[in-house]
Amino acid sequence: MAPAGSYLAELVRINDTLIWSHDRTDSLIAAVAVVRDLMGARLAPTYLLDEAGNLLVLVTDDEQRAVLGEGFATMPAHEHVREPWINPQEWPVSAADHLDHEAWTSLPADFRAWFGESGVVVSIHADGRHLGAVLLCFDGPFTLTQERKEFLAAAGRILGNAVYRWQVGSRERELGALEERRRLSDELHVDLSQQVAAVGLHAGVMRLDAVAGDTARLAQDLDRLDELVGVLGRSLRHQMLGLRADGEMVGGTFVDQVRVHVENFRRQIGIPVTVECPGGCTGDEVPLPVAAQLIRVLQEALANVHLHARAATVTVRVLPSHTRIRLEVEDDGNGFDPTSVPDSRLGVAIMTERMQQVDGVVHFGRGAAGGTLVTAEAPLHPARHGRAIPAGTGA
DSSP states (O other): OOOOHHHHHHHHHHHHHHHHHHOHHHHHHHHHHHHHHHHHHHHOEEEETTSSSSSSEEEEHHHHHHHHGGGSSSSHHHSSSSSTTOOOOOOOGGGGGGGTTTHHHHHHHHHHHOOOTOOOOEEEEEETEEEEEEEEEEEOOOOOHHHHHHHHHHEEEEEHHHHHHHHHHHHHHHHHHHHHHHHHHHHHHHHHHHHHHHHHHHHHHHHHHHHHHHHHHHHHHHHHHHHHHHHHHHHHHHHHHHHHHHHHSSSSSSHHHHHHHHHHHHHHHOEEEEEGGGGOOSOOOOEHHHHHHHHHHHHHHHIIIIIIIISEEEEEEEESSSSSEEEEEEEESSOOOOOGGGGTOHHHHHHHHHHHHOOEEEEEETTSSEEEEEEEESSSOOGGGOSSTTTTOOO
């Protein structure tokens, strides 16, 4: 039996594995492997409850998945999430103590074959919620001593806290994306309504010139109409790209989102964009509301580059500190004076309003190459923003 100090060290190791890995599935599998190896188990497949609570879904490596077979990729929850395997205290349970119980004898024979009569159910739980279990399977007898029970109970809680944190984070990102879609649809309606109204008014001017027989003015009107329609088309295209980006905002880190959006812009528009992230942007946290607003500022800034700047290159910088996150978008175009922007162009106002929503600011200035430098900055940990997305942790 491993000494108590070794158990404590392994619990710390499990916790660190779950915190620092970049892939959540891989980190869960690696953490469970620590438990499996310490207990001397032959197999340790992990099953997590789906959102509906009807199915247990297998999460394990390819080797264990091959041993179990595709028939055990999922299992009905009602057969397994029941007493005595699950108890109010969420303590681990050994099959050896319940071989005469209906809960054991009613299990499918093929399941009992690989789980074994010495198998142990380690509950994965957090915040009073049962989330799944690790099934420890042994080649021979295994005694579930009090020390092993305590270790496995603590390991199950650590695993559960991580799974619950990931589930809540995913739900928050989903809700944030839906809210962002609603906000973007409002902006889309206002922006496009103004541009369509401008086209309609210009059509009226053309009608008057046609009635007056002023062919010279009519030719100028046609050129202007072509220009208005072109701007409307480009604006619509950028707004649709923004709607498509909602799916990307649900998963991935803030830096991942920046890189994906930049790559989409480069591929769609053809303007080279470089992403700079001093220090690798690891270890800092970007709350979801802040990340959402910064991504939309990035989208608006890149749209302005294409529509107005006549730039050849763009540089995007992500500059986090321990307390703040700053995003810079710099181009080598013709620059602009934000005080001279007409009211019909809502981009500057929208970016300003977005950053105000997260206690942030946005500034517009001249870049080193004479083009425009957009700087958006916000605090990382204001209390009202709630949970955060680890900048160096995968979705």
